[in-house]
Amino acid sequence: MGTQSFTRAGVGTTAVCAHQFDMPTWVDSCTVAPAERLAFWKDQVNRHNGVEIVCSTDDFVGRMHTRVIGELALHDIAISTPHRAIRRQPQKDLCFVSLQLAPTNCRFNGRREHEFTSGSMLIYQASDAYELDFTGESESLVIAVPKSLLSHRVSNLQTHLDEALHYDPAKVSMIANLMRGILASDPNAPQAVEDSLAEALLNLLVATLFDCRDAVSSPATFGAYAMLQRVRAYLNDNIDDPNLNPLGVAEALGITVSYLHKIFLQSQTTLMQYVLAERLERCRRDLAKLDGKDGISQVAYRWGFNDASHFSRSFRKRFGVSPREYRAEVLNRNELLSASGAARV
Structure with missing residues (x-):
């Protein structure tokens, strides 16, 4: 899996997509020597998003596939090395929706503490300090979405950001399957197709948040x-x-x-x-x-x-x-x- 320069050839996406970054579509640390892998990952990934990776070895084994679609950025991240991901630089108006796939222990520490299990979903914002602690192999699907876009559709969004909530696993699975399908599809699709795929994913995410009765406080x-x-x-x-x-x-x-x-x-x-x-x-x-x-x-x-x-x-x-x-x-x-x-x- 090689790396290639990531560009938004598309069409006003600099303005349309609020998740502004310049990151390769593919990153695979195994394309470099073991002693260079952690530095490679930090250069290719972390310097773009304000997150620092901390681990006990330079032989950091990870790969990531990224695609921007509409106002969303999708990431498929698989890392074999135990590590911590720490938010060092806040980013305004940006939320992350993280779906944990691999059966490993992962803990989120931020506005609340939350233990990730396989098939679970967590939403948090980049304007907060937080830490993700992975104690083993992990695979995550992550959606980066403008907070303003979600709050525009979900009136109780802040509850989802503040509380450790449990979401319908069937809907979480549907989100994961749709994300995999989009990531595997031709990235060079007409803009109308890209818009429709982004809207489908956003609608499914919003439906999952709506269906979370734990988020209704009274x-x-x-x-x-x-x-x-x-x-x-x-x-x-x-x-x-x-x-x-x-x-x-x-x-x-x-x-x-x-x-x-x-x-x-x-x-x-x-x-x-x-x-x-x-x-x-x-x-x-x-x-x-x-x-x-x-x-x-x-x-x-x-x-x-x-x-x-x-x-x-x-x-x-x-x-x-x-x-x-x-x-x-x-x-x-x-x-x-x-x-x-x-x-x-």
Whole structure:
């Protein structure tokens, strides 16, 4: 397993993917001499992510496969050497979802202590100091996801970050299988395919968090949480309505505007910020499809924008490029992929 330079040839992903790093897609310490393996791993992996590896030998045996897809970064990490991974440099707005695969003892020490067992899942944030202690061989699947992206969808996210919770093993297994499938699939897929795979994985993760009854602290909290999900479902069904506003939403759901704002504060956002983020993401996906049916303005109007200039400014602020630049980058990438595929035939 060799190493190759990892680049996001794709299409505004510097802006779209919040997990910013420059890491090889493949790292295998066994490609160097035993005495150089720990230093090799630190150079290839740890210097990019602010985590320090501590172990008793330079003969550090590990391999990692990484893939960025949408706003998510996926890692398959297998390490034979007992070690500790210590977060030295905090990173804001970044969470890790770790699935432990190998039947080894692993303990997480951070906001809480948690003993990993095979098939278990833990979510934690990179802004905290933490330590992972592996006492034997380990294999983990890790998703790096912007915290803002999760809190946007999971109102009680902080509970998952603060508590040692147990998740449905069947759903954890589904996440692991989907991650393996994505990691094994062709990385040179059209942007619309990448978006769909990332959304499928994110939806499965969110469903797993929703299904964790341990995260519901009280009936009162659950009532507000359930209402927030009703509000979001209503917004998603009506996101293309340019007249969508707090008063109309509150009236449609039979609640007051003040209560509507109160329950949205649980997810550290406002109703209209949520609406704007959803509209921009749907516009981005439609622009990436490049079916040629609609121009940029038509895409914006379809998803509730009634001012093309406001849409363009909001898109650039969110993704770092204009809608026209983004569409051109997608087209260029897909043409390169098509030419590469034709050359291999």
